Amino acid sequence: MVQTNRQILLASRPEGAASVDNFRLVQTPLAPLAQGQVRVRNHWLSLDPYMRGRMNDSKSYAAPQPLDTVMIGGTSGEVVESLNPKFKAGDKVVGMGGWQEYATSDGSDLHVVDTTHVPLAAYLGPVGMPGVTAWYGLNRIIAPKAGETVVVSAASGAVGSVVGQLAKSAGCRAVGIAGGADKCRYVVEELGFDACVDYKAGNLYQDLKAATPDGVDGYFENVGGDILNATLARMNAFGRIALCGMIAGYDGEPIPLKHPQLLLTQRLLVQGFIVSEHIDVWPQALSELGGLVAKKQLAYRESVAEGLENAPTAFLGMLKGQNFGKQLVKLI
């Protein structure tokens, strides 16, 4: 039986941009399980933008992560030992195991999953939190009608890629915003969006205008800042904005909304949301998303870093958009 765990702790809080110095890799002994506990060997660690918010010591929707504790994070893996009657060794599970190779849990965060048709890693992507995030924002906030135009930022990412594909299924024109020609090509050619605007090239507003000749009815926002300002100026009357993330401001840069008057003159709806607060929709959303992935009707892409020790670098790269699709760490 393995006696040692490897973990990454939050060592310090970022001042401005996060850096590798904010993290610390430690080795810790594994204590014997207590009654009711489950031990999971994490195979996959999910890296997500929300983690950046937790690193700050500021008021947000979640308490800051305490210093010197294991970084929070979604994981999927296999039960290796269980003193909990709901789980047995060999079960494939998803949970909130954190940035570590072994997680010890009372089972309350764990769900057994079926990997017959859906890969274990996909439960951290299109059939996990990112997928449900896309599903909720699109179906419950934007609520698109066939023929409308839906725009999503970070379109090649874990959430954005699902938003656009679901919007296409709903009969909408799906337009992505992404950084770089490669990502934009992927968004159009492999994900099937109608168009994709490269925010790093040319004039964002003019390019978005060309890609949305009938204006924008629904906007799924992951980025904020200049991208939000440009898209807001394209919104049609009675448009809906699902506010899911504002990664542009995570390091503390000001990202003012330049023309809030547009919210009034176009009678827009804006709704900020956190998918973990809408657990009522998860069963339906996961069932639909799992079915689409199993039938290969929902495309997705993963960026995989190998080894726990590479998680900080992969995380920092993701915050800069260096990943391509869902950022995962394979815990070897």
Next chain:
Amino acid sequence: MVQTNRQILLASRPEGAASVDNFRLVQTPLAPLAQGQVRVRNHWLSLDPYMRGRMNDSKSYAAPQPLDTVMIGGTSGEVVESLNPKFKAGDKVVGMGGWQEYATSDGSDLHVVDTTHVPLAAYLGPVGMPGVTAWYGLNRIIAPKAGETVVVSAASGAVGSVVGQLAKSAGCRAVGIAGGADKCRYVVEELGFDACVDYKAGNLYQDLKAATPDGVDGYFENVGGDILNATLARMNAFGRIALCGMIAGYDGEPIPLKHPQLLLTQRLLVQGFIVSEHIDVWPQALSELGGLVAKKQLAYRESVAEGLENAPTAFLGMLKGQNFGKQLVKLI
């Protein structure tokens, strides 16, 4: 029979702030009525912030008012001549008669009203468009629960005064924002709000914080700019913002939203709206508001300018907050 009408036309579009030079008073002959037409002697003209938006030649929710036409505006008055079977001389009516002493209409904008218990002028205030605006934003967007805190800006005005009184009736803590000690005293002592913050005195954010010890659950916005920025920073999780007006930006000044991240971190709902697009609620709202006014359970105040020729000055004063309560012009 009177043969001459007096009218105020939009003479030119403002560059920056509006001025009296943008208006022109003219005398015009009254043509004989055609079949189906109604002639109304306007007794009261309503002056409202939305009119400022119509003076610009820019994209908004309504087409710009054409130059050299009678300024748009709500009116109440009395039918003096009718070739329309739905109206007879002596009927008291509300309509969109515009800035003129006599309005000639096909009757489609006119509604006969009962002045037994509700004064004719009140149909332009608490029992008219401003009242329904308050009713809609509070009940259909903010949807307050007893015990919550509701804040409204321009609290002593035609809309804000109704918002706060309805919020009190719903069991909420009602907090106003208004300009000057007199208005704040009126808001608390005569309208019955729990508190009122004078945005012209002291530190707006600190004063608002003191007045909203449990944060803000619902915000009814008439002003925008600094006031919106301060209130946004007090919003509780799952707060709702009814966006009704942004008078701070009507002359074209930038009024950026400084921290749009709060919309996400507090999971806020923002909904811009125009009450004329929600005609389905008008009968219910007017019935409730009329009942409250008739029973003297809804207080309101009017600023009355005398004579059509004084409408431009009164209008410009209202845009600067120099009115106190609903701004009307009595057409002598």
